[in-house]
Amino acid sequence: MSDLKISGLHKHYGSFHAVKGIDLEVPSGEFTVLVGPSGCGKSTLLRTIAGLEEASAGRVEIGGKDVTWARPRDRDIAMVFQNYALYPYLSVYENIAFGLRARKVAAGAIDKRVKRAADMLGIAPLLQRLPRELSGGQRQRVAIGRAIVRDALLFLFDEPLSNLDAQLRDDMRVEIKRLHQELGRTMIYVTHDQIEAMTLADRIVLLRDGQVEQLGAPLDLFERPATRFVAGFLGSPKMNFLAATVTEGAVVLSDGTRLPLPPGRKVREGQAVILGIRPQHIAMAGAGALPGHVRVAVVIELVQPTGSRVHVNMPLGGTSIIAEFAAHDVTAPGERTTIDIDMNRAILIDPQSETVI
C-alpha cells in the first residue's frame, strides 16, 4: 500500500520546465527526503503534491485517490513551511487549532489534540503566547505542531530548518526524526542539505534539473552512487575526483601515479576514467597495509581541524585531494607522509556519460 503515487509529472512555468516527468511511489509510513541543489525542482514537486501548484501533465494519487485536480484541502495532507507561516494575530493555541477549526472538528476534540501535540513538542507552556513572543526554534515547533495535530495521511516539510542556526537545526532534526518514529506517518521532506537528507531519510530521492537522478536508502546512495553527480552531492567533505587512464590492469593518474584497478569493474585497456575516492576512505598509513588498500607517499598541504576529525589537503594526480583523518593523526603542513587509499570502495566514472562504471 502506498500513500503517494506520482506518475509522469511535468510542471512548466512559461518556458521554464521545472519538473520533467517524475514517477515516484512512496510506501506507507516511510520518511522520504527530496534533496538536490537549488533549482532542481524539489520544492515545485512538493508544492504540486500539496496542490499549491497545478501539474502541467501527469497524475498525483494520495491514499489511492486521484487528486491531480483536487484542492489542497481535499488531499488529506499537512504541511510545514520554510518560514513557519504562523498567523501573527493568533495565539500559539489558535495557530495549532487553525486547521481543526477550518475542518469543523468538535471543540472538545480540538482542545485534547492541541494539548497532546503541544506536549509532544514541549511547547505546552507557550500556548497562550503570540508568535512574535517566541524564539525561532519555538516558532518552528509550533509550525510542526500545527501539522501533526491534523493527523493527516501525508506530512509535507518544505525546508523547515533552513532558517534556524546550526545548533537549533541539529536539535530540531532529532525532534523530527523522533516524531516520525512516534507517529509512524508517511512524511515527505524537502531540503538542500545533504546531512539532513542522510540522517532523516528512510529513502532519498535525489533530484537534478527536474528529474530523479537516483533513488534509494541513504547508505545505498552513499556507497553505490549511480552518477558522478550523486557521488559528489552526498558526503562531506566532497568526494575526490581524479582524471585517470586504465593501463595494464591499473589506474594511472595524470602525474603517473599507478593505483590498482578496483575489482570487478568492466573497463577496457586505455579507457579514460574518473576515479572517485571519498575522504573517509583515505587513512594515514598504519602498521601493515590492509587488503585492497594502496600506499602512496604525499606532502601535506593544508590542515583543517574540526574537533573530532581533521581534514587534510594534499596534492595527488595533478589536483589537490582532501582526506579525513582521526584527530590524533594531526600532521603539520609541509610534512611528507604516506597514506593508505581503500581502492575496494573507490568508484570509476565514465567521463562521457558521467555514470558510475
Added chain:
Amino acid sequence: MTATAHPDRNFKYWLVSPAIFLLLLIGLFPLAFSLVVSFMRITMLETDTSFAGLVNFTQLFKDSRLWGSLFHTALIIAIALPVELVLGLAMAYLFLDKMPGRQLFVSLLVLPTIISPIVAGATWRLLFDNRYGPINQILGWFAGHPVPALWTVNPNLVYPAIVFCEIWQWTPFMFLILLAALSNVDRSLTEAAEIDGARFWRSFRFIVLPAIWPVMAIAILIRGLDLFRIFDIIWALTEGGPGTMTETISIYTFVQGFRQFETSYTAAIAFLVIVLLTVIVTWAIRRMGLAK
C-alpha cells in the same frame, strides 16, 4: 475520468467582476456616452438627436470663455502647487527631529485637510468678510487704519483669496506625506554627508531629494490632479465671479451643463477635459519617472 481543470480556476475572475462592472458603469460608460452625445444637438430644452458632425468640437476652439477657464485653472495650479510643496517641505523639516509635543502639533496642523472643501470655502468666506470678518480687522491693526477690502469681489483680490484658502487646506497634506517620506530617509547618509562637510543644500539636492522623490512625485501628481478639477472652494467663495473671472474648467463645465443646459456642447467639453487630462497625466508620469 475526473475533472481536468483546477476547481478554483475562475475564482480570481469572480473576485474582480463586481469592481469591474461598477467601473465600466460609472467610468467607461459616461466616456462613451459623452462622445455620442457630443456629436448631436441636444439641449435640455430640445432633444434633437440628429448628427451634428463636429459642430460642437469646432465650437470649442471659438469659445473664449472655455479657454479663459482653462487659463484660470492653470494659473491657480501654477501658484498654489509650488507654494504648497515648498511650505509643506519646510514644515516637514521643522518637525523632522523629535521634540516634546510633536504629535500634538502634527495632529492640529492636519485638521484643515480633513474638513470638507466646501466647508473650507465657507469658512474663508466668513473670514474674508469685509466688515465682520477677522482678516480685514487684523490687517487694519498692521495698517493703522480700517481696511475694507472686498476679498471675494475685488478683481485684484479674488485670486489671492482663492489661493490662500487652497494653500491653507492642502499644505498640511503635502506636509504629512513629506514628513513620512523624510522620516524614511536613512539618517546615516545625511550624517555622513555632514561629516564630509556638505552644506544643507548639497546634502538635500543629492541625498535627500533622490530618496524622497518617488513619494514627492506622487504627492505632486495627486495635488496637481485635484487642483485641475478645483470646484468646491471656488464655488463657496466666488461662484466663478466676479463675472467669469475665477471660472475654472470644472465650474465652466458645470455652468454649461446645469445652468445653460447645453447638453451636447457640455458633453464635448467633458470629452475634451478627459482627453486633456489623460495627455497631461501620461506626460507627467513619464516625466517624473513614475512609469514602471
Added chain:
Amino acid sequence: MSGLPFHRRHDVRLALRYVVAVALVLVFVFPIYWLFTMSFKTPDEIFAFPPVWYPRAIQFNNYRVLFKDGDAATVGNSLILATVSTFFAMIFGTVAAYSLARFKTGGENLAVWIISQRMMPPVAIVFPVFLFYVWLGWVDTYVGLIILYTAFSLPYVIWMMRGYIEDIPLELEESALVDGCTRWAVLWKVVLPMARSGLFATAVFTFVFAWNDFLFALVLTRTEVTTYTVQVTHYFGGQSNFWAKIAAMSVLGTIPVFVAVATMQRYLVRGISMGAVKG
C-alpha cells in the same frame, strides 16, 4: 567647557522651532477656531464691528434651529451615503485587489486601467451620469449616489489594498489552504486580519472622500437625499448670509470626520506614507 556652546546652540534651535511651530498652528487652526466659535455666537456677536473674538457664553440656539427645521437630517444623509458606499467600496475593492495582487489577474494593464479611472475629473463624469440617472429615475435617491461613490472610490481602494495584500507572506495563505480552508475562507480568515491596519486606513480615506463630496451631491440630489455639504451652500445668499447656520451646519458636518480620523489615527499616518511609497 567645549560642550557648552553646542548645547546652547541646540537649545536656541529648539526654542526657535517651538516659536515657529506655535505660529504655524495659530495660522492653520485659527479658521477652524473661528468657525467653531461662530456657531456658538449670538447674532449680535456675529454681526459686531469690530469682530468679537470669542463668544461671551456658549449657547446652542444656532444648532437648535437646524434640528427644529430638519436641516440637520442632511448630516444623517451624508452619514448613510458615506458609510454604505465605504462598506461596498471596501468589499468589492478588497476582493478585486486580492485578485490583482495574488493572481495577477489582467496583468499590469488592468491595474493601470483601474488607477486611470481615479484620474477622471468628477465634472466630466457627473454630467453623463446625470443624464443616465434621469433615465433610470435614480436622481435624488440613495441608490444613485451610493453606486456613484462606491464606483468612484474603487480605484483608490483597489490600489491601496493591492499594496497591503502584496506584503502578506504567501506562505500564510498556502498554509491555510492545506489546513482545510476554501479560497473564500483564506480571504476571510487570513488576508483580512493580516491587512487590518490597511483596511482601516483605506476605509477612513474612502469615508472622508464620500463625506466631503459636493459636486456629485449638488448635481444628483434635490430634496430627498441632500447632503450636508449641499445644505451648507443653501445658506449662501447675496447680501444676507445665514452666517450662524453656515457655521453650525459646518461644525455638525465636520465633527464625524474629526472623530473618525482621531479614532483611527494610528493607522492613518502609516496608511498615507505606505500608500504613497507603493504608488
